[in-house]
Amino acid sequence: MRLSARALSGVTGAAWRAGVALRGQDVARWFPGHMAKGLKKMQSSLTRVDCVIEVRDARIPLSGRNPVFQEALGLKPHLLVLNKMDLADLTERQKIVQQLEEGEGLRNVIFTNCMTDENVRQVIPAVSQLIGSSHRYHRGENVDYCVMVAGIPNVGKSSLINSLRRQHLRKGKATRVGGEPGITRAVTSRIQVSERPLVFLLDTPGVLAPRIESVETGLKLALCGTLLDHLVGEETMADYLLHTLNEHRLLGYVQHYGLGGTCQDTGHLLKSVAVRLGKTRKVKALTGTGDVNVVQPNYAAAARDFLQAFRSGQLGPVMLDRDLLRGHPPAETEP
Numbered sequence: 001m002r003l004s005a006r007a008l009s010g011v012t013g014a015a016w017r018a019g020v021a022l023r024g025q026d027v028a029r030w031f032p033g034h035m036a037k038g039l040k041k042m043q044s045s046l047t048r049v050d051c052v053i054e055v056r057d058a059r060i061p062l063s064g065r066n067p068v069f070q071e072a073l074g075l076k077p078h079l080l081v082l083n084k085m086d087l088a089d090l091t092e093r094q095k096i097v098q099q100l101e102e103g104e105g106l107r108n109v110i111f112t113n114c115m116t117d118e119n120v121r122q123v124i125p126a127v128s129q130l131i132g133s134s135h136r137y138h139r140g141e142n143v144d145y146c147v148m149v150a151g152i153p154n155v156g157k158s159s160l161i162n163s164l165r166r167q168h169l170r171k172g173k174a175t176r177v178g179g180e181p182g183i184t185r186a187v188t189s190r191i192q193v194s195e196r197p198l199v200f201l202l203d204t205p206g207v208l209a210p211r212i213e214s215v216e217t218g219l220k221l222a223l224c225g226t227l228l229d230h231l232v233g234e235e236t237m238a239d240y241l242l243h244t245l246n247e248h249r250l251l252g253y254v255q256h257y258g259l260g261g262t263c264q265d266t267g268h269l270l271k272s273v274a275v276r277l278g279k280t281r282k283v284k285a286l287t288g289t290g291d292v293n294v295v296q297p298n299y300a301a302a303a304r305d306f307l308q309a310f311r312s313g314q315l316g317p318v319m320l321d322r323d324l325l326r327g328h329p330p331a332e333t334e335p
């Protein structure tokens with residue numbers, strides 16, 4: 001996965017404007033050991049697995065896929081859970097379901113919110129049905145079901161497991177949850193989530209595709225918190241976010257930050273946000289008579305606040321894959 005400056009210039013003619021720089025960083029370096037190791041362990045655990053639940057962020061139902069899963073885990077019955085539905089604009093829900101089926105052959109899709117447990121009760125019956133209608137290699141004699149939960153980082157895999165336990169066992173957390181990607185670092189031992197049928201889940205570390213297919217996809221993943229922010233750059237992400245919100249006519253940020261109107265310029269927006277939130281910083285400036293301290297808007301802090309407001313849903317629900325649903329493929333990155 002590489003999001004380089006050259007790749008960015010490749011999107012000049014694409015859906016979003018040119019001129020954004022991704023710090024020239026090789027984001028591929030953030031494929032830490034635990035991901036490679038995790039994927040290997042997931043493959044070796046497959047013999048004891050009856051079904052795979054793939055979890056994606058509902059805001060990126062198409063670009064949030066990791067093609068490696070299809071190859072590595074593809075032979076098992078597959079349920080797709082589109083989580084964080086509370087943050088997603090699902091006006092085009094039918095189109096999403098249709099494209100998942102036509103493009104990836106995914107016929108079993110459930111939208112969930114693991115914070116409120118919405119629709120989570122549909123998961124175990126769907127899993128039971130899938131396993132019931134499949135051949136359980138090596139495991140035909142076992143009465144319990146073993147299900148692997150897979151997905152890219154930070155989509156809510158652990159939250160789903162905890163939510164299932166709340167729903168079916170009235171029990172609390174069994175696995176750690178966190179707002180940053182990379183909280184789960186190894187395939188866990190079996191966690192019981194239901195009594196009847198007897199279902200155990202394996203939590204797994206979030207695994208990213210080794211190569212992100214386009215810069216725009218990388219930015220979408222970053223906005224959804226699946227890449228560490230500092231690898232992409234918060235101001236770059238804020239720039240893409242502002243562009244997307246304006247393009248989708250999601251203008252909640254205007255009211256949220258008490259602005260006079262919409263804003264096309266990210267620098268201008270971040271300056272207004274910084275001033276409004278009192279986020280300034282002192283920098284030393286060299287003058288003819290020596291150093292003086294100058295107070296400047298803290299753009300980085302303002303960008304962080306903007307991203308945080310978006311991620312917590314305060315700017316309204318969004319469908320970041322709207323372009324793909326409408327048939328506009330992203331420009332490819334260099335290999």
Ligand SMILES: Nc1nc2c(ncn2[C@@H]2O[C@H](COP(=O)(O)OP(=O)(O)OP(=O)(O)O)[C@@H](O)[C@H]2O)c(=O)[nH]1
Nearest residue numbers: 113114154155156157158159177178182183184206
């Ligand atoms: N709004 C919203 N937030 C959610 C939902 N599900 C999970 N979250 C939040 O998303 C963040 C990531 O959740 P986790 O369950 O740790 O995600 P994970 O996929 O296990 O993460 P990794 O361990 O990084 O692979 C946490 O801050 C959760 O509280 C949801 O349905 N809606």
